[in-house]
Structure formats: structure tokens, C-alpha cells
Amino acid sequence: MADTTFLDWPFFEDKHRELRDAIESWCCINLPADHSDTDAACIKLVNDLGAAGFLKLSAVDPSDPKPLDVRSLCIMRETLARHDGLGDFAFAMQGLGTGAISLFGNSQQQQWLNKTRAGETLSAFALTEPNSGSDVANIELSAIRDGDDYVLNGEKTWISNGGIAGVYVVFARTGEAAGAKGISAFIVPADTPGLTVEERLDVMAPHPLARLGFKQLRIPASNRIGEVGQGFKIAMSVLDVFRCTVGAAALGFARRALEETIARATTRKLGDGVLADMQMVQGHMAEMAIDIDASALLIYRAAWTKDMGAARVSREAAMAKQFATDQAQQIIDKAVQIHGGEGVRSGNTVEKLYREIRALRIYEGASDVQKIIVARQLLSQEERNAGTKRTQGHLHKGQAAAS
Structure with a gap:
């Protein structure tokens, strides 16, 4: 039995202790999942977590938006991971995949959250590219404005839930400025023409990952999350x-x-x-x-x-x-x-x-x-501290001169 004494730390409230007991009980019945078909396992896990109500924690409620409770997210991931890495993966991607919509989306865009929080639709966070891993500012996938639409061209890779997600949050270069200031975020439904699964990626601990292609993919400008250039x-x-x-x-x-x-x-x-x-x-x-x-x-x-x-x-x-x-x-x-x-x-x-x-x-x-x-x-x-000391030093000198 895992140590639970940490739940008595002052970081937590009763709701967190109750959540831990609830998800622990669920895990004991439902995990580990059958890993023989990773895609099917992930889809079932998301469906089951949604039906049990746990995915409500992964994103804001569009009808009553309150800030995400990060401690609850951590308790969920810790408990799921202790039982089954794939269970943790399935839960985590519902949160990360819709994070931009949850935190920055408008009321219309947040309607996607009704589906992801219920476990009816899988989500994905499409940030990484073949030539842009940790250096996000070097994103190359382009999103060119064409009237009331944007046209996307390029690739994303190492995308979790790639190939099985129903909705992708895609980060693309809209070009308002060089580097990080020229990137915007978009909602791309999986059935959008021009979105292709170029390659499924096998890794040492099987998870659904893919390299995605975007070829003259057209989406309405209303699918942009937040202001233009705010993607980074x-x-x-x-x-x-x-x-x-x-x-x-x-x-x-x-x-x-x-x-x-x-x-x-x-x-x-x-x-x-x-x-x-x-x-x-x-x-x-x-x-x-x-x-x-x-x-x-x-x-x-x-x-x-x-x-x-x-x-x-x-x-x-x-x-x-x-x-x-x-x-x-x-x-x-x-x-x-x-x-x-x-x-x-x-x-x-x-x-x-x-x-x-x-x-x-x-x-x-x-x-x-x-x-x-x-x-x-x-x-x-340190720079801020040094600046404060310099400012205080000048004030003291000025006061001394005045006296």
C-alpha cells in the first residue's frame, strides 16, 4: 500500500483527500488496462474516466468556469501512474490537449470541453516539430490568413494521441514577428481535410504517438485561440x-x-x-x-x-x-x-x-x-535586486545632498 501520510500536509484540503480515495478505488478495479492494442486501450480509458466523472478535473466547466485545481491534477496523475502508466497518459492528455482552450478559449471554443470532459472526444497538444523541440520559438508550420480563414502547411511530430484524437490544438507561425512573437494557436478538428497521419511512432513504453501532416489545411479564423501572435x-x-x-x-x-x-x-x-x-x-x-x-x-x-x-x-x-x-x-x-x-x-x-x-x-x-x-x-x-539597490542608493545620495 502506498504511503498516504503526505495527504496530511497543509497543501491539501478535504476535497483532495476524498479525491485520492475515489481515484484509488477506481484504479484498483479498472487498472492496469489491456495494453495489447494501445489505441483501443487509450480510447477506452478516456471513455471510462469520463463516465466516472474524473475528467471534469482536466478542464474548466464551460457553464461555470473556475480555475483548474492543479493539486487535484497532480493527485490524479500520481495515483493513476502508480497503477498504470497508460492510465496516467490517457488522463493527462485530456488536460494538456485542451489546456489552451480551457485557459484562453472563448465561450464558443470551450464547447469542445463538454466532449473532452465527458470522455467522448480525445484531445491532443500539437507543439513539437521535426526541427523544433525544446526551442518552441523556431516553429515552422505556417498559418497564412486568407480572408476569413487560415491555411496551414507543415508538420508536427511526437504528438501524443496523434491519430486517435478528435481535436488538436495546433501552434503555427502566423508571422507577425520573428521568433516567439509570430506564433498563434488554433483548434483543428481531426476530420479537417488536409490533416494526415504521416507516421505512427513506436516508443519503448507504448503510447499513441504520431507525426502529422498539414497540407493546405483550411480552418476558419474563429478557430484561433486568443489574439494573433499570442501562441507562444x-x-x-x-x-x-x-x-x-x-x-x-x-x-x-x-x-x-x-x-x-x-x-x-x-x-x-x-x-x-x-x-x-x-x-x-x-x-x-x-x-x-x-x-x-x-x-x-x-x-x-x-x-x-x-x-x-x-x-x-x-x-x-x-x-x-x-x-x-x-x-x-x-x-x-x-x-x-x-x-x-x-x-x-x-x-x-x-x-x-x-x-x-x-x-x-x-x-x-x-x-x-x-x-x-x-x-x-x-x-x-538578481538583476531586479541589483536594480532596486541602485535605485535606493541614488535616493540616499539625493537625500544626503538635500540635507
Whole structure:
């Protein structure tokens, strides 16, 4: 049984503890999913999560828009990931895929949320391109205004839910300025002529991913989300909300790895005792537990800060994502090592966790990118502090001269 003492931390309210109990019960009945057909599994998971009401947390209610509760998103992802990585993926993409509509869409555009929150339509976040990964400002897919329409041409790749989504939020270059200032966001229904699935992408932990083509794809200008040229701001705002939830998924994987390790170490015979009798193994388990709690503190600090009304939590979310995903990788590696040969047997739980965790250190901003974000925040704060000191210094000199 996973540790739940963290729910007593002051970050949480009763509704969060109740949510955790509800999703835990649902997971025990419905997960793990049948992974033999990844597309079918994802579609069923979204349908089932929607029917159970959990997808209401993934986006605002168009009839009563309240801010997203990021702590609830993190609890959902942590719990789902501990049971099944594909379950976490299915839930997460309903939130990330519609994040731009949820945060910036008008009332007409937000009608899509009725379908995604009910689990009737899968959503996708189409940002990455073959020549534009972490460097979002270099997006090349073009959106040219033609009367009351936009015409899109180009490619997107590594798109989660690519090929099975019913609606895509696509970021394209509208060209008002160079770099980040010339990007806009658009809603593209999956059945729009000109949208093609160029390639399905197979990865080490099977998830539905695709490379998409946009060939003279025409959509009405009313499908643009927000103002023209605001696409980069929109994308970063969405990632600001959902980035710490990636850390929460990693935390779920890490908690499961520790559970499996404890079970293995306390039952695996070694001489006259068991593996857990070895001080070295105890040391590894202690390190795993410490890293799990440290990750949880960073994740729920970031989520709580956002829920308390902070406009941006770029620094907090970057810290949470970088630390939690990197430490989960190490925790799972320790779990595999302690399991010995069984740890690398195909289908073993820790072997599956080993494949699941690696992608989280890449998507929604690779670990090194998160370090850059944190460093830039620190340097920016230092510049602001230095400016304040200079201003105060000038004031003091002026006051001294006046006296």
C-alpha cells in the first residue's frame, strides 16, 4: 500500500483527500488496462474516466468556469501512474490537449470541453516539430490568413494521441514577428481535410504517438485561440500549469517502485534471512523514500502556489519536474537492481516502470531545459535586486545632498 501520510500536509484540503480515495478505488478495479492494442486501450480509458466523472478535473466547466485545481491534477496523475502508466497518459492528455482552450478559449471554443470532459472526444497538444523541440520559438508550420480563414502547411511530430484524437490544438507561425512573437494557436478538428497521419511512432513504453501532416489545411479564423501572435504565451502558460503534473506522474512511478522493492526485499531469501536484512539494501530503500518525499514536497508546493492564485509558477514547476523525474529514474533503477534478474524480465512491474519513466525526463521540457528555466529565474531576480539597490542608493545620495 502506498504511503498516504503526505495527504496530511497543509497543501491539501478535504476535497483532495476524498479525491485520492475515489481515484484509488477506481484504479484498483479498472487498472492496469489491456495494453495489447494501445489505441483501443487509450480510447477506452478516456471513455471510462469520463463516465466516472474524473475528467471534469482536466478542464474548466464551460457553464461555470473556475480555475483548474492543479493539486487535484497532480493527485490524479500520481495515483493513476502508480497503477498504470497508460492510465496516467490517457488522463493527462485530456488536460494538456485542451489546456489552451480551457485557459484562453472563448465561450464558443470551450464547447469542445463538454466532449473532452465527458470522455467522448480525445484531445491532443500539437507543439513539437521535426526541427523544433525544446526551442518552441523556431516553429515552422505556417498559418497564412486568407480572408476569413487560415491555411496551414507543415508538420508536427511526437504528438501524443496523434491519430486517435478528435481535436488538436495546433501552434503555427502566423508571422507577425520573428521568433516567439509570430506564433498563434488554433483548434483543428481531426476530420479537417488536409490533416494526415504521416507516421505512427513506436516508443519503448507504448503510447499513441504520431507525426502529422498539414497540407493546405483550411480552418476558419474563429478557430484561433486568443489574439494573433499570442501562441507562444499560450503554450508556455499551459505548460506552466501542467508541467508539475509530469513530476506527479513520475512520483507515482517512484512510489510503485518502492512498494515493489519492499515486497521483493522482505520475501527474497538470502542465506538464513531475507534481502531486507542487508544494511546496503536498507540504505537504498531509505534513499528511495527520502527522494520520494523531497519530490512530493516540490510538486505539491508548485501546485499549491498555482492554486493560491500565482500568475506564473515557472520556477516552482521547473524545479518539481526536473527533480521528480530525474529522481524517479534513479529510484526505479535501484528497484531493478534490487530485483536482480527478475528486474529485467520482460513484463515485470519494475521493468515496465523502467521503460515508462524515461520519456518523462524529455517531454514538456527536458531536464536540462528545466535547469535553464530555474537559472534564468535566479539571474532575473538578481538583476531586479541589483536594480532596486541602485535605485535606493541614488535616493540616499539625493537625500544626503538635500540635507
